[in-house]
Amino acid sequence: MSILTREEVEKHSSRQSCWVAIHGSVYDVTDFIDEHPGGPQAILRCAGKDATADFDSVHDQTLLSQTLPPSALQGQIEPGTLIATTSSSSSSSSSSLSSAPRPLPEIKTTATDPPIAPPLSALINLHDFEKVAQQHLPAHAWAYYFSGADDEISKAQNQKAYRKVSLRPRILRSIRAVDTSTTILGQRVSLPVYMSPTGIGKLAHPDAECALAAAAGHEGLVQVLANGSSMPIERVRAARTNPEQPLFAQLYVNKDIRRSEETVRRAVEAGARAIWVTVDSPVVGKREMDERLNLEVQARDSSARGQGVAKTMASSISPFIDWEILTWLRGLTDLPVVIKGIQCVEDAVLAYEHGVQGIVLSNHGGRSQDTAQPPLVTLLEIRRHAPSLIGSRMQIFVDGGIRRGTDVLKALALGASAVGLGRPFLYGLAAGYGEEGVRRVVAILRQEIEANMVFLGVTRLPDLGPHLLNTSRLERDVVGEVKL
Structure with a gap:
């Protein structure tokens, strides 16, 4: 299997020729763009880039062999060579999207540390789990799971x-x-x-x-x-x-x-x-x-x-x-x-x-x-x-x-x-x-x-x-x- 360079992969960054890297393997997904269940933009934003983070946040790796033909594999690339795509929303705080949850028992940390989840024994009803999830889920995950239609x-x-x-x-x-x-x-x-x-x-x-x-x-x-x-x-x-x-x-x-x-x-x-x-x-x-x-x-x-x-x-x-x-x-x-x-x-x-x-x-x-x-x-x-x-x-x-x-x-x-x-x-x-x-x-x-x-x-x-x-x-x- 050939080792590809950054320049070789990045030139395939359009709808006409779209390559993505996932876990060091580079795939030609041009013919799959319009078939992607999540829509073409989900793939095109990763064109010519390392899409590992985006892929892993949603899919299991076995999906690649089930979806793409063997001929889609173009070669390998060294980790860190390509620009990596990341979900910008994943780093946002979910608390900006809705009212702050009522406090639960929690291990105290410094102001800059992420919240640490309370022990399961401290959660005594299903509403408690919702409050903890709001504090810990990435913003896009919380919005997808929690949201309802229109005025809810x-x-x-x-x-x-x-x-x-x-x-x-x-x-x-x-x-x-x-x-x-x-x-x-x-x-x-x-x-x-x-x-x-x-x-x-x-x-x-x-x-x-x-x-x-x-x-x-x-x-x-x-x-x-x-x-x-x-x-x-x-x-x-x-x-x-x-x-x-x-x-x-x-x-x-x-x-x-x-x-x-x-x-x-x-x-x-x-x-x-x-x-x-x-x-x-x-x-x-x-x-x-x-x-x-x-x-x-x-x-x-x-x-x-x-x-x-x-x-x-x-x-x-x-x-x-x-x-x-x-x-x-x-x-x-x-x-x-x-x-x-x-x-x-x-x-x-x-x-x-x-x-x-x-x-x-x-x-x-x-x-x-x-x-x-x-x-x-x-x-x-x-x-x-x-x-x-x-x-x-x-x-x-x-x-x-x-x-x-x-x-x-x-x-x-x-x-x-x-x-x-x-x-x-x-x-x-x-x-x-x-x-x-x-x-x-x-x-x-x-x-x-x-x-x-x-x-x-x-x-x-x-x-x-x-x-x-x-x-x-x-x-x-x-x-x-x-x-x-």
């Missing part, structure tokens, strides 16, 4: 909906133990909680989705691997704690349908137990925190180009799909299919009629269309207008705004089979916590669920029901009439 009304209302539902505890039940286990698409899990698909886990921790997989295995949960995962599904599969640990795969339908076919094929070969088709974000929401940070970066660096992380990640998603996509998908696999992103009872009924095995009530965590109603309201809407769907062959999952064990129990009491959490598990990875941070998140949820089952006087999840809730305040938000 849906993002806030997702959590507030649970506060409008009151519990009706039962007493003197002599509860000696509770059973929190259940099944999700036939897979036995220890809690009615799963890891929602969340992209670019490497922004939080180098082990990314592999750490999530290991934590899920140890805690008896199921992980839905994001289409935009930093780690390839083969590596995530290898990170599981046992061969029977279930893994589901998310699918965003790509503008190039051949890429989606490849995604499904790899998921099947990797042993995924279900395909979760995400449909609630056909176009990217206007995530202003993410976009504002991008503008600040461009103002500081006139050579910076491109757009926010969210728009970059969503640039390859096809908005031109309809219910026929299920026929296409069933032509590729007989795995169970879940539609993620149901936001009204009419579409829940249509999903049932199309024979899917599950639906996720979700407004994309408030990240797509702002003022879309909270998932818990959609669940009440189904209970009111299509009650036969509750407990049917189609499982109903709720995703968005869940931060407490009581939230989980309220969703289940209203008919959900299980709930998904996304951001909290990413925050659990942050600040160097990795797998152990995620396990601490699960442990907190588990304790809250178990304790509140005792308060409610139930020993098993099937004992939960609307008789244990007062939903009158939230019922006012449910649409009065629908046409089914």
